[in-house]
Amino acid sequence: xxxxxxxxxxxxxxxxxxxxxxxxxxxxxxxxxxxxxxxxxxxxxxxxxxxxxxxxxxxxxxxxxxxxxxxxxxxxxxxxxxxxxxxxxxxxxxxxxxxxxxxxxxxxxxxxxxxxxxxxxxxxxxxxxxxxxxxxxxxxxxxxxxxxxxxxxxxxxxxxxxxxxxxxxxxxxxxxxxxxxxxxxxxxxxxxxxxxxxxxxxxxxxxxxx
Amino acid sequence: xxxxxxxxxxxxxxxxxxxxxxxxxxxxxxxxxxxxxxxxxxxxxxxxxxxxxxxxxxxxxxxxxxxxxxxxxxxxxxxxxxxxxxxxxxxxxxx
Numbered sequence: 001x002x003x004x005x006x007x008x009x010x011x012x013x014x015x016x017x018x019x020x021x022x023x024x025x026x027x028x029x030x031x032x033x034x035x036x037x038x039x040x041x042x043x044x045x046x047x048x049x050x051x052x053x054x055x056x057x058x059x060x061x062x063x064x065x066x067x068x069x070x071x072x073x074x075x076x077x078x079x080x081x082x083x084x085x086x087x088x089x090x091x092x093x094x095x096x097x098x099x100x101x102x103x104x105x106x107x108x109x110x111x112x113x114x115x116x117x118x119x120x121x122x123x124x125x126x127x128x129x130x131x132x133x134x135x136x137x138x139x140x141x142x143x144x145x146x147x148x149x150x151x152x153x154x155x156x157x158x159x160x161x162x163x164x165x166x167x168x169x170x171x172x173x174x175x176x177x178x179x180x181x182x183x184x185x186x187x188x189x190x191x192x193x194x195x196x197x198x199x200x201x202x203x204x205x206x207x208x209x210x
Numbered sequence: 211x212x213x214x215x216x217x218x219x220x221x222x223x224x225x226x227x228x229x230x231x232x233x234x235x236x237x238x239x240x241x242x243x244x245x246x247x248x249x250x251x252x253x254x255x256x257x258x259x260x261x262x263x264x265x266x267x268x269x270x271x272x273x274x275x276x277x278x279x280x281x282x283x284x285x286x287x288x289x290x291x292x293x294x295x296x297x298x299x300x301x302x303x304x305x
Contacts, residue, residue, distance in 0.1 A: 006274060006276075009274070009277070010274070010276050010277065010280065013276075013277050013280040013281065014280055016284070017280055017281075017283065017284035017287075020284045020285070020287075020288050021284070021287060021288065021291070024287075024288045024291050024292070025291070027292070028291055028292055028295050028296075031292070031295075031296060032295065032296065032299045035296070035299060035300060036299075050236065050239065053236075054232060054233075054236045057232045057236075058229055058232055061225060061228045061229055061232065062225070064225075064228075064262060064266055065221060065222070065224075065225040065266075067266075068221050068265075068266045069218070069221055072215060072216065072218070072221070075215045076215060186266075186267075187267055190262050190263075190266045190267050191267075193262060194258075194259045194262055194263070197255050197258045197259050197262070198255050198259070200232075200235075200255070201235060201239075201251035201252060201254070201255050202251075204239070205235060205236065205238075205239040205247070205251045206239070206247050206248040206251045206252075208239040208240060208247070209239065209240065209241065209242040209243070209247055
């Protein structure tokens, strides 16, 4: 049993390693295009809502805490507390997705979604006379939707996963002797949290003042 | 893997630290530091990520050496991807 647990957790870490490479590719593309189209990226980044982004970061950090505490509650064999903490995690996860949805809807209203109806007009930061190239702003928004979209997809999968685990935890399947699925799902959830910890400054923060 | 149970105060402390760092990084974004805006934002993000990995993901307390090997190896490959790609694109206009 002990060895099975070790193998399962090692497998989870290997999976997260592949996930780092998956998101790493998008981060790499973002850095290269930001280097090329610096002014357009700065102007586009400023249209994102920094408050909603900050609130969402806090929501995700809270969800990571409830997951960590849920695993701890299971280690101690406290079934009801585990279920409550897992339900709190689901609420935080859905809140994150809801806020993200509001942000995406705003972008839809502003015609900032790449495609035929894309429209973006802005001046080069600190050079009011110069207009930026909307085609290059479109690249920023393509990357923005690709990265936050893939992150949100991971969140949706995580919420689904935890919904199932909450049900099993409520049925009393997990306890101090066996909680591997909870621990590994927790590792996944923390990983998705870390991705957002990097997305938040790169997309929302670093071009605010330039 | 992490058979010993960590005190609840540790988790809450890490959570509070993560929230503080989030507020700090959002506030610093409104201050003009030139190129250092990016540096500060990424340093704070890495500090937050490290807190999550070490404490929430129990890497600091695990007795399993392979976990750390996998984690460091993944970071190493990511570093190769980023450094080599950026070394290419940022030096193309040099000649």
